[in-house]
Amino acid sequence: TLPTPRARGQLREGFRYVRHTPELIIPLLMMGLAGCLTYEFQVTLPVMASRGLHAGSTGFGFMTAAMGLGAVLGGLVVAARGKIGLRALVLAAGGFGIALTLAALAPSLPLELAALAFVGWGSISFMSMGNSTLQLTAAPEMRGRVMSLWFVAFQGSTPIGGPLVGWLMAVAGARAGLGLGAVTILTVALGGLIALRATHGSARASRVRPEVRVAEPTT
Template sequence: MPRRGRAVRRTVTADARAHPFRALGTHNFRQFAAGQVVSVAGTWMMVVAQDWLVLELTGDSATALGTVTALQFTPMLLFTLHGGRLADRYDKRALLLAANLLSGLLALLLAVFVLTGTAGLTDVHVFAFCLGLVNAVEVPTRMAFVGELVPPHLLPNASALSAAYFNVARVAGPAAAGLLLTVLGTGWVMLVNAFSYLATVIALRRIRPAELYRTARAPGRTRVVDGLRYVRGRSDLIIPFALVAGVGLFGLNFQLTLPLLAKTVFHADASSFGLLTTVFAAGSLTAAFLTTARTTRPSARLVTASALVFGALEAAVGRVPGYPAVVVLLFLTGGASVYFAQAANHRIQLGCAPLYRGRILALYALILQGSTPLGALMVGYVAEAHGARSAFVVGGLASLGTGLVALCLRAGRGGPGPTGDDPGTLGPTTEDVRTGNVRP
C-alpha cells in the first residue's frame, strides 16, 4: 500500500508539471481568474497613478509617500482578523461582490476629484484609508474563496495561478499606467481603475454556486480568538508566520521604494518609472509560474531559504551602480519576493483545516500587509535621511537577518518539530465529505 501511494504521488506530480494550468479547467475558477486579471491590472495602474500624484503634490517627498502607504495599510493592521472571521461566517461570494462594488465607487470619486482639479493630499489620504478598510475584508475573503472554487487536490495549483494572474496584471498595469500618465494624465488612469472593478463583479455573478466546494460552518459563534489558538497549537505554522512578519515589515515595501528609486536616483519620467515596476513584476510573474508545478506542502527549510535569497538580492539592489544592473536585480528580486510569499502561503494554507482557513489567511494577510504601515514609515525615514538606495539595503539586510534567525531556531529545535515537514492538509478529509461538511 505505501508503495502504491508513492506511485500515485509521482503520477500526480508528473501530471502537475505537464498541465500547469489545470485549475483553469474548473468553470468557477476560470471565471474568477478572468475577472481578477482585469481588476488587478486596474489596481496596479492606480498604485502607479496614486504614487505619482503624491510625489507631484509634495515635491517628491518620501515621507508623504510613506504616510499615504501607511494610511492605506493601517486598516489591514486593525481589521483584517475580523475580515477573516466574516469570511468564515458568511457567504464569501456575497462579501466579495460588496467589497468590489465599494472599491469601484471609491476609485471613481477620487478620479472625479483629480479630473476636476480639486484633489489635494487630504483627498488621497481619505481614499487610501477607506480603500484599506474595504481591503481588510476583501483580501482574506478572496484568498479563502480560492479554496471553494476548486476541488482540494487542485488547491495548490489554483493558489499558484492566483499569484500568476496577479503578476500578469502587475506587469500589464504599470506599463499601461506609465503610457496613460504620459498621454492622458493621472485622473484618466484612476477612472480606468474604477471601471475595472466591474470585471470581478461580472465574474462573481457568473460563478455557479452549486459547484462551489464550501466548508460547513462551525456551530456557535465564529471567533477570531479560536483561529489564533489554532495557530498557537501548530508549531509548524509559527516559523513561516514569523518569517512573513520580518520580511513583510522590512523588505516588502516596494510600493514606496520603487518610485523613490526611479525619481530620486535615476530621475526617471513616468514611463521609465512604469518600466522599473514592470521589470520587478515580470520577475514576480516568472516565479509565480514556477510554483504552478507544486502539488504538496513546501518544507519549512524551503520557506527559510527563499527568505534568505530574497534578502540578499534586495540588499544588492541598493549597492550596485548603474541602471542596467538595477533592472536585472529588480527582476530577480521580484521573483524571489513572490517565491518566498508563495512558499510561506502554501506552507500555511495547505497545513490548516478548511474550517479555519478564512481566519488563518486573514492572519497571514495581516502579518504580510498589515506590517506595511510601520515598515513604510521606517523605510520612508531611512530613504529621506540617507537616500532611496539605503532603503533597499536596510530592507534586504533585515530580511536576511530574519531568515538567519529562523534558521537558528530550527537548528535549535533539532528538526522540524512534532508536525514536521508533513504534506499538510490539502483540503477536506474523507470524513468531511462523508459527513456532508463539503461537496464530494
C-alpha cells in the same frame, strides 16, 4: 467540508492553534516582519528611480516592469516545482534578500533592472510558498482563521513600516529603503533557519528518546 459556523472565541482559538503549531507560527512571524519593512516597494522604488538612479518616470516604469516580469517567471517556477514547507520558505527568503541587496547597490539602471527581476522572483516565491504552507498545514476547520492571520501579517504590517522607510530614505539616501528591506528579509531568513533547526531538533529528540524501564528485583 461544510464551513465552520461562526461562534464566540473563534479568533482566540485561532491564535491558540497557530501558537502551538510551529509550521504555522514561523511563516506568520516571518511574513509579519517582512511585510513591515521589506514589502515597501511603493515607497522605495519611486525614490530609487528619481534620486538614486536619476532615471525619472521612464526608469521607474522599466523598474516596475522588470520586477513584474521576474514575479511572473518566479510564480511559474514555484507552481511547477511544487515545493513548500519551512525549508523552502527559508531558502526563498534568503534568495529574496540577496536579490534585494543587489538592487540596493546597483550603480546603473540596467543592473538595477536585472536585480529587480530577481527581486520579483524572490518576492513571489516567498509569498506563494508561505501561503501554500499555511493552507496545506492548517486543519480544514482552522484554515480560514489561519489565512486571515496571514493576510493581517502581510497587508496589516505594511502601512506600519511605510513612514519609517520614508523617513530613513530622507535621512540616509534613496538606497537606504531597499537596504533596510534587504537586511530585514535576510534577518527573517536567518531567524527562520534557526527556528527550523530547533523544531527539527526537538522532533528528532522526541523520536529517539530511549524508554527507561525499572527492573523489578527477583526473589
